[in-house]
Amino acid sequence: MKLLAIETSCDDTCAAVTDGPRVLSNVVSSQAALHEEFGGVVPEVASRHHLELVNAVVAAALTGAGTRIEEVDAIAVTRGPGLIGALLVGLSTAKALAAAHRKPLIPVDHLQGHVAANFLEPEPLEPPFLCLVASGGHTLLAGAHDHSSFETLGATLDDAAGEAFDKGARLLGLGYPGGPAIERAARDGNPEAFEFPVAMSERGLDFSYSGIKTALVYLVRDLGPERTERRRADLAASYQRTIVAQLVAKLARAARDGDWRAVALGGGVAANTELRERAASLCEELGLPLKLVPIELCTDNAAMIASAARFQGQIPYPDYLDFDAFATDRSSVRAA
Ligand code: KG4
Ligand code: ZN
DSSP: OOOEEEESSSSSSEEEETTTEEEEEEEEEEEEHHTTTTTSSSSHHHHHHHHHHHHHHHHHHHTTTTTGGGGEEEEEEESSSSSHHHHHHHHHHHHHHHHHOOOOOOEEHHHHHHHHHSSSSSSSSOEEEEEEEEEEEOOEEEOOOOOOOOEEEESSSOHHHHHHHHHHHHHHOSSSSHHHHHHHHTSSOTTTTSSOOOOOOOTTTTBBOOOHHHHHHHHHHHEEEEEEEEHHHHHHHHHHHHHHHHHHHHHHHHHHSSSSEEEEESSSGOOOHHHHHHHHHHHOOOOOEEEEHHHHHHHSSHHHHHHHHHHHHOOOOOTTTTTOOOOOOOOEEEOO
16 A cells, blocks of 8 residues: 655654555655754744645655655545644645545554554564653653554653753753754763752653753752853763653563563654663563664654554545644553
């Protein structure tokens, strides 16, 4: 089944063409540079740029795959969760393309997309597996028992892990996106130099990042601008160590609790080297394979949306014309 997929839930304008588990093209136009001066994504700016870019990105995906829209079997699109204005650009584009060509539409949940990145070639992963999805908007432990859904085993109670990186980087004057900036700065730092609070407690598999961020606010204030700048590498390394430690501790708990065939990482934070290394050590200790998809399939992309769409129901023309996007998470069954 050949699919064209569109993803515009945040600040990347993405389109891809897949044939079963094979990625024929995967185009991402990042707006990161546009949002840099604001230290984060500005929803209105993101929507406007999606509008300007989406047709060109779809055309590039079709050309890159050596195919025409007439040849695709259905059009897949992210329906939510995400920034509502941004989502609506992708959804309207997908509906218009599908309707014009009398194709079926497949609406996809963004988080299911992150999990489904693991079903793509090379080496598609078979459920049941445990997937840690950590991005700028989400942090959750997904139990993938089958191809079409997942169980939320734990999620963040406040900020997402990527958001903690982004806000921390802004406090340290390190630019946006914050994750790669903190990772670079941390290379020259001592991860034990500063202690940050870790909200581990008895809260099962949920995450919390607002305390770490607040601690950094006070630390930076107490140190003052000069000492903050001098200790920037140590601050970045300690901050990164704390965020990653919580991700890995909860991942370990969930991995031990369930009967999984493998552990996988998804979302932009999965690009973090320290997280990858610590997850690898954990999996070695547990005797479980660790599945790491390429970075371009971890961060937001449309190939993962096409991958999820293979296992979701198709909506025939014209039943999808009044479909709406949704901003908040409604993707999965919450574990008891
Ligand atoms: O999945 P993604 O591209 O978009 C969202 O759905 O949010 O994730 C972006 C997030 C940003 O918060 C960014 O700072 C973080 O992923 N990120 C990283 C790294 N690369 C990107 N965080 C830590 N280390 C990295 N190397
Ligand atoms: Zn995402």
